[in-house]
Amino acid sequence: MAVIWGLDLREIKWSKFASKNMFDRQWYLRREKMIIYQLAMISMVCSESVGTAALSAYVDQQDHLESVYPPAHVHNNDIVGIASFNIFMGVSVATIFGAAFFFDLFWPERHESHGVKLAWRISAVAVCVGTLADALAFTIIAAMRECWVDGVTGEELARVLREAGKPNLKYRHNARIVAAVVFLWVGLVFTIASTYILFKSYAHNEVFGPKSHEALSAEKRTDAEKVLQPSSTPPPPVPQFPENPNYFSDKYTRREDVI
Template sequence: MAPVIWGLDLKEMQWYKFGNSYMWKNRDYHLRRTKFIIYQCALIFCVVSESLGTAALSDYVDSQKFVKRLDRRIYVYNNDYIAVASYNIFAGVFVAFIFGAAFFFDLFWPERRENKAVRTAWKVCGVLACVFYCADAFALTIITATQCQYFRGDGFTREYAESLLRQFKKDGGTPLCYRNNGRAIAAVVFCWPGFLSVIAR
């Protein structure tokens, strides 16, 4: 006999519930298909944005270290992008955690009865997901569109520093302005439909 945890019967966790007939064709529950579509859109778009932003972040950190190894006088300042991409990871993980949990709860236990505290917790988490991802979408867009990395230090010319940065070839290098980085732009592009999906849910 399967255990019952928090009033949820674990025997309801069945593989067949991932099937088309149960997940998409079942009309027994209000807005079931719509919910699953929005859950999956939010999860996919947010995670793809997070992954692309992480790839760009990794390149900027590596290019910073690369230039520092070539000439210790030069510090490539790209901390604004590193910070916003790090926040993008946090926002994406938060959405994935909350919406992933909601997806599985609605899939396995659509008829569950939740007390007032649990319903309030779902609402609070939903509002926080909207706030966190709204801040993420705007910050990521503004920094990617308007900011550029630059060089700090003394005793070198900008042209010399740029020549060192151009030697960093991983993933096509790191352009001075973030808007010229394909991965950074793609992270922004996927961030907005993710945000709209979070709002819709």
């Protein structure tokens, strides 16, 4: 298969999802990444999914009431806006830390330039700030705001409110809205934790590389054992001399030529 951006696509295989590979201790913070990244993504996806269901219900309610009572106008832009922003943040967190998850899973020893590392850090901080703003705004709107209707008064307004039914015009009484907010705060916690792990991992990689301290220590012990191990190369042959060790000296004493 092709090599794209220095990444060998042959490394993309199902066996990488085995627990022995995902939680291999030879890579620094491997287990923490595989768990925390996924919890951040799952929590945010749950929040945006439940929030999307609530958003759709309020939009359908508005369309129905305004079509039945043309003078009426339902004001729910606050919940529609924050639920839409929540969808954006859910996708952003899933994109950033989902990509980090798969890159670390398939190519833990990949080389990244300074610009790429900086982009990872900036993206992680950006989604943290965005998720925090999302959580605060969603909580305030859900707890303190509600839909309201204008354009009709008196008995007609009472009929409109009776026909509104579900979802509840008060956001705090909507179970889906409450669930979306709860999942969002959980997702924020894991998003911040994921950002911390990403920064800590890069700080370690720049000094020691992607392998854990345990793996590096094991490699050093192995190298030391190889150095101390006796050489298997046979010693050089011992030169063979004549039986008489004084042969050359005797010949020299007798002044005989030795050929």
